[in-house]
Amino acid sequence: MEFELSLIHSLPGRTRLKLGLKNGNEKEIEAFFRSNRSIYSASYTKETGSVLLYHDSQRSWTDLFQKNTKPTTGTTPTPAKARFPIIELLTCVSAFVFEVVKSSPVPTQGMIQLVRPTSIAVLFSSYSIIKKGFLSLLTTGKPSADTLTTAALLASIIKGNPKSALIIYLMSTISEWLTDFTAYKTRNYVRDMLSVKADSVWRVDELGHEVKVSVDQVKAGDQVVVFQGEKVVVDGKIIDGTGVVDESSITGEYLPKELSKGDLVFAGCVIVEGNFKILVEKAGDDTAIARMIHLIEDAQTKQAPIQSITNRLTEKLVPLSFALAGLVYLVTRDWNKVLNMLVIDYVCGLKLSTATAISSSIGLAAKNGILLKGGQTIEKLAQIDTVILDKTGTITEGRAIVTKIISLAEMPEDEVLSLAASAEVHSSHPIAEAICNKANELNLPIPHHDELEMVVGKGIKVSVGQKNVLVGSKRFLSDWRIPLGRLGDSSSQVNPDENMVYVAYNQKLIGIIVLEDKVRDGMKKSINQLRRSGVDEIIMLTGDLYHPAKKIANQLGMDSFVAEALPEDKAKFVLNYKNKTDHLMMVGDGINDAPALAYANVGVTLGTKRTDIAVETADVIVTADDPLALAKVIKLSQRTMKLIYQNIIVTVLVNSGAILLGTLGFISPVVGAAIHNAATIAVVINSGKIILLGGNWSGS
Numbered sequence: 001m002e003f004e005l006s007l008i009h010s011l012p013g014r015t016r017l018k019l020g021l022k023n024g025n026e027k028e029i030e031a032f033f034r035s036n037r038s039i040y041s042a043s044y045t046k047e048t049g050s051v052l053l054y055h056d057s058q059r060s061w062t063d064l065f066q067k068n069t070k071p072t073t074g075t076t077p078t079p080a081k082a083r084f085p086i087i088e089l090l091t092c093v094s095a096f097v098f099e100v101v102k103s104s105p106v107p108t109q110g111m112i113q114l115v116r117p118t119s120i121a122v123l124f125s126s127y128s129i130i131k132k133g134f135l136s137l138l139t140t141g142k143p144s145a146d147t148l149t150t151a152a153l154l155a156s157i158i159k160g161n162p163k164s165a166l167i168i169y170l171m172s173t174i175s176e177w178l179t180d181f182t183a184y185k186t187r188n189y190v191r192d193m194l195s196v197k198a199d200s201v202w203r204v205d206e207l208g209h210e211v212k213v214s215v216d217q218v219k220a221g222d223q224v225v226v227f228q229g230e231k232v233v234v235d236g237k238i239i240d241g242t243g244v245v246d247e248s249s250i251t252g253e254y255l256p257k258e259l260s261k262g263d264l265v266f267a268g269c270v271i272v273e274g275n276f277k278i279l280v281e282k283a284g285d286d287t288a289i290a291r292m293i294h295l296i297e298d299a300q301t302k303q304a305p306i307q308s309i310t311n312r313l314t315e316k317l318v319p320l321s322f323a324l325a326g327l328v329y330l331v332t333r334d335w336n337k338v339l340n341m342l343v344i345d346y347v348c349g350l351k352l353s354t355a356t357a358i359s360s361s362i363g364l365a366a367k368n369g370i371l372l373k374g375g376q377t378i379e380k381l382a383q384i385d386t387v388i389l390d391k392t393g394t395i396t397e398g399r400a401i402v403t404k405i406i407s408l409a410e411m412p413e414d415e416v417l418s419l420a421a422s423a424e425v426h427s428s429h430p431i432a433e434a435i436c437n438k439a440n441e442l443n444l445p446i447p448h449h450d451e452l453e454m455v456v457g458k459g460i461k462v463s464v465g466q467k468n469v470l471v472g473s474k475r476f477l478s479d480w481r482i483p484l485g486r487l488g489d490s491s492s493q494v495n496p497d498e499n500m501v502y503v504a505y506n507q508k509l510i511g512i513i514v515l516e517d518k519v520r521d522g523m524k525k526s527i528n529q530l531r532r533s534g535v536d537e538i539i540m541l542t543g544d545l546y547h548p549a550k551k552i553a554n555q556l557g558m559d560s561f562v563a564e565a566l567p568e569d570k571a572k573f574v575l576n577y578k579n580k581t582d583h584l585m586m587v588g589d590g591i592n593d594a595p596a597l598a599y600a601n602v603g604v605t606l607g608t609k610r611t612d613i614a615v616e617t618a619d620v621i622v623t624a625d626d627p628l629a630l631a632k633v634i635k636l637s638q639r640t641m642k643l644i645y646q647n648i649i650v651t652v653l654v655n656s657g658a659i660l661l662g663t664l665g666f667i668s669p670v671v672g673a674a675i676h677n678a679a680t681i682a683v684v685i686n687s688g689k690i691i692l693l694g695g696n697w698s699g700s
Contacts (some may be wrong), residue, residue: 005017005018008157011056013056014052014055015052015055016052018023018049018050019049019050021042026044026679027139028139029042030042030049036064036360038059039055040055041053041054046092081598113383117381126153130146130154133150134150134251140524143322143470150344151342152339152673155342157340157345174538183387197262200214201218201224201226202224202225202226203218204223205567215233218280219222220280220281221277222234222280222283223280225277225278226276227271228243228271228273228275229271231270232266232267232268232270232278233267233283234280234283235267235280236280236281237262237281238259238262238265238278238279239277239278240276240277241260241261241275241533242258242260243258243260243274244256244257244258244268244271245257245259245265245272247269247392256272321341321342321345321550322342325341325342334665336665336669340673341659344655344658344659344662344672344673344676345655346652349654349680350651351689352627352680352684353651353684354644354687356684356687357644357647359688361637361640362375362378363691365636368624369622369624369631370632370633372444372619372620372622372633373618373620374619377602377619377620378636378637378641379641380632380637381585381599381620381634381637382638382641383638384534384584384602385534386535386536386580387539387585387586387630388538388582388596388600389539389540389572389587390570390586390589390593390596391540391541391542391549392430393430393588394588395523395556396520396552397470397520399433399434399516400431400434401434401437401517402435402516403514403515404498405512406511406513406514406602407511409508409510411510416503416513417438418444418445418446419469419505419510420435420439420440420441420501420511420513421436422446422447422448422461422464423449423462423469423470423471424436424460424471426452427460431515433502438696447465449462450463458473458476458479459471460472461480461500464505467506469503469505469509470482470502470503470504470505471502473502477504477509479506480504480507482508483508483509485509495514498514498515498516498547498548499545499548500514500515500545501513501515504598506654519552522626522628523533523556523627524557526556527558529628529631530630530631530634532631533631533635533638534634534636539560539561539577540558540560540561541562541570541573541586542561542562543564543567546564548563549561567594568595569600570596570653570662571596571598574599575599578599578600578601578687582601584600584603585604586599586603587605587606588603588604588606589605589606589607597618602619602620603620604618604619604620604622604629604633605618605622606627607622607624647687650682651683652679655675658672658679
């Protein structure tokens with residue numbers, strides 16, 4: 001087997017390659033790669049033309065192939081356009097016109113029919129179908145939908161009814177092309193959304209000069225400059241400059257956003273106004289945009305349960321069609337009725353329409369900044385009746401601000417804040433960011449610390465001047481035996497309804513920092529829309545204290561909430577709640593949410609602050625800071641499943657009626673083929689109408 005390979009993505013022991021093949025048998029391709037002893041598994045994805053390999057982690061992908069391949073490196077190529085078989089169709093149409101208008105009588109039935117001009121035209125046009133039909137029998141030992149079509153084509157020709165064969169080919173080809181075209185548009189939406197399309201970037205050298213270099217030469221820690229009209233090709237933090245960026249390729253948000261020093265910017269964004277100097281945090285395959293490409297490619301291999309059902313059903317229906325055709329022949333000896341059994345089947349309508357609906361949904365969601373990891377996620381989303389929301393960074397913006405500093409010792413408030421900032425300076429937690437931002441705002445010195453120790457969900461301990469500084473919850477300080485004195489609800493300085501961080505120095509409580517976190521714009525509206533979409537219960541799950549959590553839960557009209565939950569508590573809560581429902585969605589964004597996201601039926605990450613581990617764990621990635629996307633993606637999934645069920649009903653009813661009419665002799669094989677293929681085309685168009693027509697992606 002010869003083909004050209006190009007690298008899409010590679011990690012030690014895991015590589016995805018693009019195959020330079022227009023057509024290929026899935027089982028043959030996978031068997032070829034698995035024949036290499038260093039390759040443990042191979043999964044070929046027809047939709048993307050790529051193969052995912054798991055192999056010996058000590059060997060690079062180029063070491064795995066010594067012959068029969070031409071490996072090349074490069075970026076993910078542009079999706080091949082869905083080929084419209086214009087030559088084959090014109091040949092068939094010409095033959096059909098000839099067959100209709102010719103005045104000569106139909107020749108004798110038999111093998112001589114194979115050499116008639118009309119028959120040759122059909123055989124030429126349908127060569128690929130006939131080839132796949134026979135290959136299926138030879139490689140798997142089982143007939144496929146192509147085998148059934150092949151039998152119908154050959155039988156129609158041999159029995160002197162080439163018009164039936166022409167109808168079968170013409171209409172089945174159109175339905176197949178519509179499916180391929182929908183998949184092509186889906187890949188284009190994804191490609192356009194995630195495309196960086198830049199070969200070079202301005203990197204700042206050691207002398208501060210801007211030097212144009214290849215994107216491949218940029219690494220984490222470098223500084224790059226991006227000017228107005230250019231596209232950002234790295235993930236990083238703005239260290240200088242102010243401007244306006246278009247993030248629609250990443251988040252789906254069409255309104256430009258103003259960014260300045262300290263803000264994060266991602267590969268794929270376009271600088272509309274101004275320019276930025278960016279400290280590179282991730283480049284190449286490590287960028288968020290590159291990871292999204294790989295996630296979408298993996299999603300192509302994950303079928304929805306209903307797809308698996310229809311695939312298994314179609315596998316059983318093909319032999320059944322052959323069996324019924326044989327039975328009809330034995331009973332009636334009427335070849336026209338036999339042909340009707342061969343030209344009318346449920347396979348094409350069920351399989352093509354379901355795959356097209358799933359593909360359309362993934363593509364339209366990606367176009368709007370939502371990544372769905374496979375068809376099974378769509379089916380689960382359509383059934384969601386319970387939603388659990390993390391608070392910080394999900395319900396709220398995750399940008400807490402310091403509103404008050406309470407000094408509880410003979411120490412100025414500024415010094416309390418400085419020591420707290422020293423402990424939090426290397427933490428990415430929103431509370432840490434708020435404390436450090438406040439210290440920087442007041443131009444306070446931040447002391448150097450040593451021996452950092454972090455307890456997830458509780459707090460941080462560092463050493464400053466050989467004395468311990470602890471910043472965290474009351475429980476965290478209690479664990480370190482810090483005397484809290486008379487800190488109770490009766491204290492005039494402490495309000496239990498506020499979100500407080502305790503600061504201790506040298507085994508003594510020195511102060512409390514009070515913070516607030518703003519609820520995301522649109523969160524209330526999103527919750528209302530979720531309820532209208534059939535969600536019965538909405539729960540807030542947070543590690544924050546009871547009173548701040550209660551305040552937000554009441555404000556948003558939550559059904560219930562759980563506060564002061566550690567990461568393991570969140571995971572345990574989600575796991576236990578699944579005993580009540582199998583349709584549970586968890587929404588979070590951070591490391592502490594990852595276990596809970598994994599346990600939920602559907603895990604969702606929301607916003608630009610999501611962590612890598614949350615992205616890997618989640619089933620749905622909402623790249624925008626838009627809570628309304630939660631309700632939209634559920635509506636989209638419900639709409640998709642509704643279309644699939646509609647298509648199944650139409651396919652079964654129309655084809656059953658046609659089979660009945662054909663068996664009773666009321667319709668000819670030509671009419672039967674026309675009805676069957678017209679129904680297939682109709683359900684494929686029904687599935688692909690959203691993406692084909694570019695309609696409202698979340699509408700009804």
